[in-house]
Amino acid sequence: MPLFEYSALDARGRKRAGFVDAGTLSAARERLKADGFFVVSLEDAAAGKDDPSSRELSLFGRMSRKDLATTARQIATLLKAGLTLVQALEALMEQVEKPAVRKVLSSVRNGINEGKSFHEALAEHPSVFPPIYIQMVRAGESGGFLDAIMARLAVTLEKETRLRSKVLAALTYPIIMTLLGFTFLLFLFAYVVPQVVGIFSDFGRVLPLPTRILLFVSDLASRFWPALVAAGVLGFLLYRKLAASARFGPVVDGLKLKVPVFGRLALKIATVRMCFILGSLLQSGVPLLRSLEVAGQVIGNRVLNSAVGKAAMSVSRGGSLADALRAGAVFPPLVSRVIAVGEESGDLAGMLTSVAESYEEEVTTSIQALTSVMEPILILLMAGVVLFVVLAVLLPIFDLNQLVRSG
Known part of the structure; x- marks a missing residue:
């Protein structure tokens, strides 16, 4: 029987939302009216893929590995408790908060009611359920131990989620520090340094090498910073395109494995x-x-x-x-x-x-060691740049001071 998602007002005017089973849309509306609801909206919970909530699933509401693991574990628990697969899916639909995910679960549930196996219903949503999910469910259905397979699937997905979290946590700090450092240096060289050291160009004397380097970099940044930013963005987009292409993708993936550390x-x-x-x-x-x-x-x-x-x-x-x-x-x-x-x-x-x-x-050990090494390296690099700028500014001042004393 089809499942319809509704939004309605109860007898006290409070907003209600949920799902209702009915043979047709009209029957669903009549059932809600009989329960004392004023229907605001009513639609098939397994609506087509072009509706906004389906786009939300593919863009912003997509089920993460954590969501998939949680779903698998909940299904395993409900099956062990004696519920049928359809009842377990209906119970999950009442718990999930993402409307698009509810629609996917509803579509799976309807597919099972139409006579499809669980893995066949999951396979109709390849962008949501990865191959490992479908194949393990298929094996569980064939062997008659779906509850145990769902529990094992949850453990597998949880391990993968934990591994990804470790990598993400290790890379977040260095990436943020690098971006902030680059932004700070660009601002420093493009706006601050020209105002401070620009007066040194009128000395009529040969400036120290660090000052000349600083003036050159500052002039380059102040004139071409939009081009530098654009080049960085275009370079990143080009890398993404090459990495996704069938011709250059394997080359990029091979180079990734050869990067030191x-x-x-x-x-x-x-x-x-x-x-x-x-x-x-x-x-x-x-x-x-x-x-x-x-x-x-x-x-x-x-x-x-x-x-x-x-x-x-x-x-x-x-x-x-x-x-x-x-x-x-x-x-x-x-x-x-x-x-x-x-x-x-x-x-x-x-x-x-x-x-x-x-x-x-x-x-885990490598990530911890890498993080502990990268943090001081980034700090030392930033300190080195600041020290260079300070020296480049102070050296001409020292020369001017000596010139005044000798004069």
């Missing part, structure tokens, strides 16, 4: 993500080839994605996953060694989870 950290993060997801899919009963396909899609680096794809082709021909990854020479050697042990012992999923947890600890 950060490239190694990015490789470890991708390794954690790949091993966690691959291990979770295998533990859920998803076939190895399909698990490799899904894991490759979520790595976020086309060079590593290509390596996983080649490994999948080798496995499909009867080869070993460990040998295929070792031949690719992209992932850390420890990964292929641990996978080899897992293949020999028959516990590949467990070994993948273990290596993911090991590298997650390394990522």
Whole structure:
């Protein structure tokens, strides 16, 4: 039965909003009137994709990994409590605050009522539910243990969310400091310095080298700061375009892995993500080839994605996953060694989870060390620039003072 979203006023004039089941729009309106509501608006909760709330889902209301993990855990809890899947989805719809998300859940619920399986209904919203979500649900439905799979899916998504939060927290401070420092220096060289040191150009004497450098940089910034800002913005947009293109994207992703310090950290993060997801899919009963396909899609680096794809082709021909990854020479050697042990012992999923947890600890340690080093480096750089400006201003004053004394 279709689900309709309504906004109405009750008998006391208070605004109410929610959902109502009815066969048609007219039947929904009559049901609300019978309950004593004055209907303000009423529409199908699974409205088309072109409505504003659907655009809100894709732009501002999109379900984050945290939202997906919370949804999976709540579904698992409700299923264990004895509710049917449809009842669990209806209970979730009453809790979520984003209208567009409610519509997606309503669409999934309607698809199940129409005879579709849970994973088929989820697959109709690929921009909302990632491949790992759909494949693990598919495995849970096939095996008859959907509640356990949803709980495991929640754990997997929570681990990924925790990893992303660590990286974001580590990069936020350096990025903000860099942007503020750049803005401060641009303002300093474009407006402050010309007014302070401009008088030195009339001395008729050769200015000290630091002062001449400062005057040159200040003149350049004051004349061309709009061009400098525009060049920075265009450079960033060009980088985004090249990174998204099929031709240059793999080159950009390859260069990311070669950046000193950060490239190694990015490789470890991708390794954690790949091993966690691959291990979770295998533990859920998803076939190895399909698990490799899904894991490759979520790595976020086309060079590593290509390596996983080649490994999948080798496995499909009867080869070993460990040998295929070792031949690719992209992932850390420890990964292929641990996978080899897992293949020999028959516990590949467990070994993948273990290596993911090991590298997650390394990522945490590396991030903490990087943050502790970058903060003083940024402070020293800013202090160095300020010291240079001070020296460039004071040196001509000292020369003028000596000239006056000698005269």
